[in-house]
Amino acid sequence: ALIEAGGHDQDWLTEEQLAKNPVRIPAADYKRWYAELPQELRERVEEHWGPPPGEMFLDRSRNPEGDIVLAALRRGNLLILIQPPRGFGENPIAIYHDPDLPPSHHYLAAYRWIAARAEDGGFGADAMVHLGKHGNLEWLPGKNAGLSAACGPDAALGDLPLVYPFLVNDPGEGTQAKRRVHATLVDHLVPPMARADSYGDIARLEQLLDEYAQISSMDPAKLPAIRAQIWTLIQAARLDHDLGLQERPEDDGFDDFLLHVDGWLCEVKDAQIRDGLHVLGGAPTGPERVNLVLSILRARQIWGGTQALPGLREALGLDEAAATRTTADEAEAKARGLVEAMEAAGWSVDA
Structure with a gap:
């Protein structure tokens, strides 16, 4: 359904998709919100993207001034949308972290419309959820801490509460989201490993x-x-x-x-590989849990900076640095036997 709503790939987006999408922001409304942003930010935006409302995802089929169209689905008081693109070019992923590129008019319009009250022409959201690690809002230009109204993340999100389910093994980028977009992180497990x-x-x-x-x-x-x-x-x-x-x-x-x-x-x-997707709110069970525990226990457990417990394979006598196909298979079989026995015993140390 989101693909049918248009997406953000300019090579595939059609004029028909733009024209029929019901989730749209009148250019006049956006210009009004845009005028409230600090002048220094507006100057940077217009230097890169031209005057508002810009040209990205703009549809003029319904009014001459145009509507900014979002790739979104609206279901009553729920809005599901693809995060606006950070920019365009040969390497869009690198642009996520660009410290100089200001958000486009389309980007600012999406966030300001979501946050604006319904009586002011906006969606009137009470809160926002960023689903998927990681997004690009927390990497917009601006200060690293104590952001001002002229900083990209603050200009886009304002004071709208943000909930951010985030992969537990990347605390560095999670901290960036907490510090720069006041995100409430909800950590979740990595995908099952095998x-x-x-x-x-x-x-x-x-x-x-x-x-x-x-x-x-x-x-x-x-x-x-x-x-x-x-x-x-x-x-x-x-x-x-x-x-x-x-x-x-x-x-x-x-x-x-x-x-x-x-x-x-x-x-x-x-090699350790992903073996499917993590299901939010549900820990892996059975063989998936055995594989994940085995993957975790391969690493040394370090605390206090210096003290460490050996990984399970190391404790069983395998030197990972000198492992061969045969010795690695033997150590894996022994480790798997121990973990499977714990799984069978319901992870009870008494059993």
């Missing part, structure tokens, strides 16, 4: 490496054939690009090459 493990071509490559080790000690005459199989699989799966190879290693260097492959496989299958 060990990547091996699958598909990588699993088949592992199997061939194990066969190679057995043949090396029991029937070396078959080594040329299995070397050919290994290299064929590597090329077919385009793993040679990942390994930085342009041609097959010579036979006398093949064993050293396989040590490199083995280390690479260890890194790939032992």
